[in-house]
Structure formats: structure tokens, C-alpha cells
Amino acid sequence: MPENNAQLTHTVYFELKDHSAEKCEQLVEACYSLLSPIEGAISLHAGVRDEELSRPVNDQQFHVGLVVVFESRAAHDAYQTHENHLKFLEQNKDNWESVRIFDAAARV
Numbered sequence: 288m289p290e291n292n293a294q295l296t297h298t299v300y301f302e303l304k305d306h307s308a309e310k311c312e313q314l315v316e317a318c319y320s321l322l323s324p325i326e327g328a329i330s331l332h333a334g335v336r337d338e339e340l341s342r343p344v345n346d347q348q349f350h351v352g353l354v355v356v357f358e359s360r361a362a363h364d365a366y367q368t369h370e371n372h373l374k375f376l377e378q379n380k381d382n383w384e385s386v387r388i389f390d391a392a393a394r395v
Contacts, residue, residue, distance in 0.1 A: 300349035327362025
């Protein structure tokens with residue numbers, strides 16, 4: 288069982304209804320402008336799926352990926368109810384076909 292003060296890696300994969308380059312870039316920009324300023328996030332990376340990486344082991348069922356590393360589980364929990372995160376959800380959810388989230392305690 289991970290310690291509550293361990294870093295937490297929060298990885299999100301968005302499959303979009305409208306996955307045009309413009310809509311994908313809009314979501315990436317929203318990740319950086321709304322989510323990266325949230326306190327407790329050590330790092331945040333967002334981008335579109337690299338279509339050239341299409342080996343059989345590469346999951347192709349997403350258009351935009353987001354990885355946030357939090358300093359602790361408490362920081363992750365606070366992020367979930369932070370006004371910027373809620374604004375991000377409200378502004379972008381209508382274009383989401385599916386969202387898959389993977390959280391893991393990080394060994395440092």
C-alpha cells in the first residue's frame with residue numbers, strides 16, 4: 288500500500304468527438320492554462336497522440352494525453368476540487384467521447 292505522502296502520477300487519455308487539429312490543440316492549451324497553475328503539481332505535460340508511433344503495443348484510442356505528477360496524494364485530492372480543474376471540466380467535457388484515467392503512486 289502506497290504512503291499518502293508519496294508522489295502521485297495522474298495520467299489522463301482523452302478521446303474526442305471532434306478530434307480536428309484545432310480541437311486537439313484547444314484541449315492541450317486548456318491543460319496548460321487552467322491545470323498547470325494548480326498548487327501541488329510538480330510537473331504537467333499535455334500533447335496530442337504521436338500518430339507515427341503505431342506499434343502493436345501502442346494504444347491508439349485517444350487523441351490528447353495529459354500527465355500530472357503531484358507532490359502527494361493530498362495535493363492530487365485538492366486538485367480534484369480546485370476551481371481551475373472544475374472550470375477545465377466544464378469548458379471541455381462536451382467534446383469528450385471517452386476519458387480514461389490512471390493514477391499511480393510514484394517511487395522517488
